[in-house]
Amino acid sequence: MSALQRELRGIVRLGLKMETVTGLLIRMPVHAQVYRIGGADLYPIVTKRKYSLGGAEVEVEVPLVPGSSLKGRMRGLLELSLGKRLYTSDERIWLHARILWGTRAHPMSTDELIRDISGRCEVDEVFGSPAVGFDQLVEMLARDLASKQGKEEPDDADYEEAGKVARSLALNLALTRLLVDDMTPDKDYVGVLSENGRRILAISDFLEEKGENRIDRITSAADPRQVARVKPGVVFQGALRLLVFDIDKGYVKRNLELVAKGLRLVEETYLGASGSRGYGRVKFKDISVEVMKTFGAEKPEYRKLADLASVEALLGKVDEIAGEVEKTLFG
Incomplete structure (x- = not known):
């Protein structure tokens, strides 16, 4: 066949924050956890990020929510x-x-x-x-x-x-449209937690330990374990990007609404492990929506479309936002 041509018309960016309502556990791989001396039997994924605290760049070990998990x-x-x-x-x-x-x-x-x-x-x-x-x-x-x-x-x-x-x-094929960032603790949250750099932070400032137990139904023998998880109230920041191709005219509302509904379903269920036992309740907030025209643009730049408090507010504005996106990208 002749070469297939696709045009990336633009990108819709959803910047957002995610707050843990209950403890959150996205497990660190076993082979990585063995290098941590002592501590819990189950441990969350962590990473190191630099934050501007008290006028200096400080590297802090923090929990990580992989984009793949969300x-x-x-x-x-x-x-x-x-x-x-x-x-x-x-x-x-x-x-x-x-x-x-x-x-x-x-x-x-x-x-x-x-x-x-x-x-x-x-x-x-x-x-x-x-x-x-x-x-x-x-x-x-x-x-x-x-x-x-x-x-x-x-x-x-x-x-x-x-x-x-x-x-x-x-003719209907294109690349994956939804790109999801890894999420790490929000800079403002880290600033408050560190008293603007006056207090040194460690990974323990973001975590809590929870004791769990399994009981054998036959012998009544106990099998206790300790779980380290992200504590309630930790605020993460990240972004989702929705690619818009030339074949997506008339489909922006459908795609944006699908993303918003996906976030809403996560809120109503859980993220990570042990959700049926109360782990992983989260809330998305402070959602900013921007659009950037890429095709034919000399200097692609994002333009703010909305600042929304919640996923519910996003769902209520999908029609309006989608219309503005299509007007921007398709004329």
């Missing part, structure tokens, strides 16, 4: 709330994505793939999906055509028809 949680909740069918390539991780292969795969059928791409599935378009090679797609379509006609192998006519279908589907 994005994955949003996607999983949206798939369930929209009733999307789930697929897998390994029978371990099930999700709604354009999975076409695997050693023990339960992939999308050809008809499902065609419906997913031609129907502009919101989850796959916003959150992304595995890349599909054009030749692989043609081969899959041709073999499906041959099978429906009772043939063991596809012939030239099948490949020609498959090529037409594949080229038509390719």
Whole structure:
């Protein structure tokens, strides 16, 4: 086929803060935790960040919320709330994505793939999906055509028809639209906690320890453990960016609303581990919405569209914001 051309029209940026309402645990990998001497049996992911405190740049060890954790949680909740069918390539991780292969795969059928791409599935378009090679797609379509006609192998006519279908589907394809930052404690929160640099901070200032216990139902034997988790009231900062392509005219509202609903579902459930036991309740706040025109812009710059107190406020302004984005990026 001839080269596929896509235009990145612009980017919608959602700057936001996230406050922990209850203790939050996004676990540090076991191989990393073994290097921490003493302490809890389970430990959260941490990193080091520089903050301007008392007129100096100070490196502080702080908890980290990976962008992958937030994005994955949003996607999983949206798939369930929209009733999307789930697929897998390994029978371990099930999700709604354009999975076409695997050693023990339960992939999308050809008809499902065609419906997913031609129907502009919101989850796959916003959150992304595995890349599909054009030749692989043609081969899959041709073999499906041959099978429906009772043939063991596809012939030239099948490949020609498959090529037409594949080229038509390719017109709806673009890169993953939603980019999610890692989140670290907000600079203002860290400033207050450190008394503007007058007090030295350690990772313990952001964490609490929680004792847990498991009881054997047969012997009544106890299995206690200590969990270190981010304490309630810690404020994180980060951003989400929504890419807008040339094929997204008329879809900005749908995509932006999907992101807002994903954040709302996280608020109503949890983030990280042990959510059914009260961990991971969070609240998003102080949401700033900006748009930047990229295609044809000599000097791309963000322009503020709204400052909103909550996700509920964002949902209430989606129509207005989407309209302004489309006006800016598509004229």
